[in-house]
Amino acid sequence: MTEIRFDNRVAIVTGAGNGLGRTYAIELARRGAKVVVNDLGGSSTGVGESATAADAVVDEIRSAGGEAVASHDSVATRDGGAAIVQKAIDAFGQVDILISNAGFLRNSRFEDLTDQQIDPILDVHLKAAFYVGQPAYKAMRSRNYGRMLFTGSASAMFGHAWQANYAAGKGGLMGLSHVVALEGSAYGIQSNLLLPTAVSRLADEMDMGYMEIPAFAASLQRCEFEVVGPRTVPEFNTPLALYLVSEDCKASHGIYSSNGGRYARVRICAGEGWHTPRGNTPATVEDVAANFAQIESPAGFTEPHTVYDEIFDVTEGGRKAGVFD
Template sequence: MSDIRYDGQVIIVTGSGNGLGRNHAIEFAKRGAKVVVNDFGGARDGTGGSSEAAEAVVKEIKDAGGEAIANGANVTDRAQVTAMVQQAMDEWGRIDVLVNNAGILRDRSFGKMTGDEWDAVVAVHLTGSANCSLAVWNIMKEQGYGRIVMTTSTSGIYGNFGQANYGAAKAGVWGLMNTLHIEGAKNDIRINCISPTAATRMTEDVIPEEALKVLDPKWVTPAVLFAACKDAPSRTILLAGAGGYSVARLMESEGVFFENEADRTPEQILANWEQLTDMSDAQQMMTGSDHVSKMVAKALGGATSVRQR
């Protein structure tokens, strides 16, 4: 099995002054990449700002013989993101990989959450990922090559108390991946999501102390490097933490079809709920059109899939 290398590739890692992003940036550089270490330098809730964290990571990479530049763009600001991408192009002439890692937390139960707390989190995680992806998109299309790694979360996939803003944004990132996968396929732009579980300043008061001891952020980075490599899949949600790796998928049941219009009632849905939720013949739909085609085919075929009761 050959090593996964990034020699000659240019990689942007957002939010890479600390935690997960720092590990990603350093490991990419160890494997030959030229790295843009982006970090706004704010606190966990996004307030403040300083270039010191990004510059420290750049120094660490350079001291080890690698190549890196620091950038302090706020991913919610399109003009700053555009300037960051231009900095990379001016320095190295291409961009091969974008890792959307920047994030903040403003946890609060939904009924007590302010509009500002909602807006700030969605702006960084969802809009920030879109801003950065858009800024590199046409460059990758023209190159005929690109890899984008989104950072989703189990809070977005499964939910988590007190994180309606964060969970909604992380679920949105998953949706963004699905469409970019479709649009980027012909230009060999592959998009994947990483769902990390790690001990960082983002999780220090969310995960029990005993669990934090085994959740070193460095065990998430192998999943990121895999998701960004030449042979990576696309449209995959890869969960990583504590040395464990798994894949999450959205599956659709075969469901039921009511041939007679008179049966298309909420009562019949209730009566056939067991069959409707039977996942034994579940499918993964690759586009929204796949679902539409399935439903139209059933209707035009006129065959009922409802068991007689």
């Protein structure tokens, strides 16, 4: 098996001072990449800042013979994002890879979330992906090559009580990644979304108050954490993350799950559904109610990659159902 290498590639990893980002940065460097280790050095709730975390990772990389520089800029401002990308260009002359990983938690009930719990979460997860991603994309486009990996979450894709703010930010990254993949396809740039599962310092911010939700508590209590626990350390997520940003990987516009050592493509699909009868008269609410079981049916799924793919699928499905010529 040929070793996956990153020689002559320059990678930016945000939130690389701890947890997932740290393992990504160290392994990228071990495999030959020049790495910008970005971390503001705040707490797991996004409070404070320190150069210690990023500097320690850079020292570890350099001690092992790799090349890295530290960035202590905030991803949550446009100026900070531009400075992170400029650090890569000043130090190494180019940008080939962006892993948008920085983040923190501020959990609470949906109805109790304040602006101080909503805005900073959206800033560091969703808006930061624009602030760092836009200048990185421009640098990649100038060289007709790039790999972008946005860090989503199963909390957004599948749901997690008391994380409406976090899930909203992570869910936005799904749409962002899809559009970057489409636009980037013309310029050699690929984009994917990773849903990692890892026990990290963010776990300290989890409040078990969410157990007040019976359906969620039942889901949690079914889990055999003692079985998968040893495989939820950050390092188990690193192989998939690095493959997705490698030159060897040709996949784009995807969502991928890394959970307990299981790596899988997560798909957003549309069912065959129910078509309004032939003609141009809209269905009634009662029509929808009468046919809701078919609307919900998992039969005949398709996987649109653009809004126009869905229109094509609807047209073909309508022909099959006899509502179009």
